[in-house]
Amino acid sequence: MRASHVIVCTTLSIGALAYVAGSPESPLAARASGMQQPAGTPAPVQATPPGEKDSTRFAIIGDTGTGTSSQYQIGERMTVARQTFPFEFVIMLGDNIYGSERPQDFVTKFEKPYKALLDAKVPFYAALGNHDDPTQRYYKPFNMNGERFYTFTKGNARFFALDSNYMDQPQLKWLDEQLSRAAERWKVAYFHHPLYSSGEKHGSEVDLRTQVEPLFIKYGVDVVFAGHEHFYERIKPQNGIYYFIEGGSAKLRKGDIRKGPLTAAGFDTDFTFILAELGKDAMQFQVLSRNGKPIDSGSLPLAEEPKKAADNKPSSR
């Protein structure tokens, strides 16, 4: 049985179309749901420093590969944020290179926008989006080891980068096997298409959800990040899993979030990225806009250890 989730929003400075609501079980729900605020021009703030010594810190960006000024601004803001929140790596949620994929596109749509981070040897781990040629998996700076889907370990966490464009049986079998072996404290999955979304343009990927979510539940995946929707959204925990959408790190679909029962927090008026820290008992996260404006933040408790693979029955979570 997984512990109930209490979302603690520690920083809230929300734009005109942004809103934050606690999960139904959250004691903060009533308080947070009334937090819509008019748009303002808050001064940029520094990222919140890490809260724990041996935690795993990373940044999350999605739908990035435009080569536009907004992508560069997010890249610069990430560099600034890293001074106070020294994240070790970045995960990319797909649509890494939009449009043509000529060699120069990799420069203008990836290498230059994140040059300072790449120069600082910050590794990026990409997932494939629907605008990505699968041969991107051979592009060394994306660290995909030539695979459409892959896994890696960082500190106390195991990450699973999936190819949601093509969730075929070999990939599902691989995911089942890898998840069953994962013994890390945190299990984090990321891919392009969101299983839950309040976006008007796309919405939830129900088809994909029927295939992968049972495995997430069975093996106790804790957090899932997706892109595709060009905004930021934090979904109320679903079946004990935290879901985030970050598809607004270079593309933006203003006003696309349709506030509904899924949304814990949403922001669709500016470009954003996420900082996350996986600690001993909780994940701290902070969402910043390209101007450094704090959009959402909180602490999400780690669930109880899932049953071991050998004891895998349908979970009651």
Add this chain to the structure above:
Amino acid sequence: MVRTLLVVGLTLVCTDATAQQQKPAVNAVAQEMVDFHKRIDAYMKVRDEATKHLPDVKETGDPAKISGREMALGQAIAKSRATAKPGDVFGAEMSMYLKQALAEDWKSRSPADRKALFEELPQGIKLSVNQVYPTTLPLVSVPAKLLARLPTLPETLEYRLIDRYFLLRDRDANLIVDVLSNVYPTRDR
């Protein structure tokens, strides 16, 4: 006792013989799957032969090497099967099976789901075998539940949907290996 056993034995033999007469010798769909995989294997042999002189794919920081290999791979494969035409790999029976699977999948979807799928699929495209998949178009995700119904392919091959086409695509060569057309209804319906 012996007589009883003989009667039971004869009955079983007769029943089995009757069942064999009534059933086809093999499951037609299973046989077509076998044949389809044979055609896939044949494609892979041609592919391996055509590309054996090309360097192996390795991770590189130079995207020019990746795109150069993709192009060379596509050209070599297309050249070696220059006479390939639609249906050569899918085959007639498998094409019918695939169209049926696509139609059933389509019927199972809600109107909103169908609309969403249509919105994702680019329109006005003309595609043919041995053509490069248009590099400016997104690779629309293939519905996961549909994929679960389709025969598994080698890692280098994949099914794709675009406009009203169902494709077999060589992933590393970005090449259209086979085409099935008119798999979805027209958009005004």
